[in-house]
Amino acid sequence: MAVLVTGGAGYIGSHAVAALLEKGEEVVVVDNLQQGHREAVTGGRLYEGDLRDEELLDRIFRENEIDSVIHFAANSLVGESMKLPGKYYHNNVYGTLCLLEAMNRAGVKRIVFSSTAATYGEPESVPIRETDRTEPTNAYGETKLAMEKMIRWFETAHEFRYVSLRYFNAAGAHESGKIGEDHDPETHLIPIVLQAALGQRPHVSVFGEDYPTEDGSCVRDYIHVSDLADAHILAVERLRRGEASAVYNLGNGQGFSVKQVIDIARRVTGRDIPAVIEPRRSGDPAVLIAASDKARAELGWNPRRSELEAIIASAWGWHRARPQGYRG
CATH class of the missing domain: 3.40.50.720 (NAD(P)-binding Rossmann-like Domain)
Structure with a gap:
């Protein structure tokens, strides 16, 4: 079947x-x-x-x-x-x-x-x-x-x-390196950050730094x-x-801010990634974090790749090997 x-x-x-x-x-x-x-x-x-x-x-x-x-x-x-x-x-x-x-x-x-x-x-x-x-x-x-x-x-x-x-x-990307994230246009934060690391865009836009979070930028669960x-x-x-x-x-049940994602990407890539603060986008909640204990208990689901540094590293491997995505 x-x-x-x-x-x-x-x-x-x-x-x-x-x-x-x-x-x-x-x-x-x-x-x-x-x-x-x-x-x-x-x-x-x-x-x-x-x-x-x-x-x-x-x-x-x-x-x-x-x-x-x-x-x-x-x-x-x-x-x-x-x-x-x-x-x-x-x-x-x-x-x-x-x-x-x-x-x-x-x-x-x-x-x-x-x-x-x-x-x-x-x-x-x-x-x-x-x-x-x-x-x-x-x-x-x-x-x-x-x-x-x-x-x-x-x-x-x-x-x-x-x-x-x-x-x-x-x-992130598959451990084989054969498949990864390739959108046109790209709207997701991590590939956008890595495109900036590759020099494919001049900077990363941080939409708002006055949210009620530790560093003022939005927090998300990756x-x-x-x-x-x-x-x-x-x-x-x-x-x-x-x-x-x-x-x-x-979800992983833990959140990382936009600024934290950029900082971790700088460490992973060893590259300077310019960031520019811009006005908030309409409809962006300050914090989105999932409680996934139900999936863990009933599905037996156990995320094995939960460290954000490792997630970004896998994505970086894909983007560096295929800077033009599937077109390159």
Whole structure:
């Protein structure tokens, strides 16, 4: 039996594909390659296409013995989602509906969903727990929450079972050095910092230094992308055992400020990385840290790469070897 990975040519999806292959799983990938990279798919069977293509989805389920789905495919830029909410609802929400309906036609009822901490919005407490209120402050988070709810209703109506994984800031690169983070445009802090270290951008912008944190800059929870991939496999195994649907946070449970990330990157790279203080961005909470004890207890998930210095070092190895990403 195979696992279908949607968005498996993307950053986190490609690491999940690699982890599944390392476990000896048969893997099928579908990706429209608008954001993903063909070179990032290290094995399995790749279908190039869109989830909104009903004929393609039916063909994928017909041609492969799929028993579980891991769903990554989505647009994920917060700023863009505020300017183009229609794009996000059509791709993320409607795309997920197409996937769920195709799964139902094929009799495949297990799905692991790549969700996000953006479903919480402004945190009511730190660390954030799965039982905290969900009030997204941007269209991206709102679509992810809508996708979670849709999957839950498919459980009620069609006996699906699911695991939704809400995670925080993915970072790092695969230990093989073959796959890493390559976005265009790049919006994530650690690759932006490393691009500055490589001289590909003049400086790193620090958006605000008057937050109620130790050094005034925002604090975030960083997790190695391979640890995230491991959690998705554990979630598939949970569903295969027939256990109940669930929602889990994934994070290290500790936070690092923007300024701390830059300082650690300077140590790791041995390079001067200029930083420029700029005004706050709208909607940036001061602190986002995950409580992930539920995932540890119920999934048996244990992050093995939790030191931020090691996470940044793995990313630095990727960016230094492939300064142009998959294009170089």
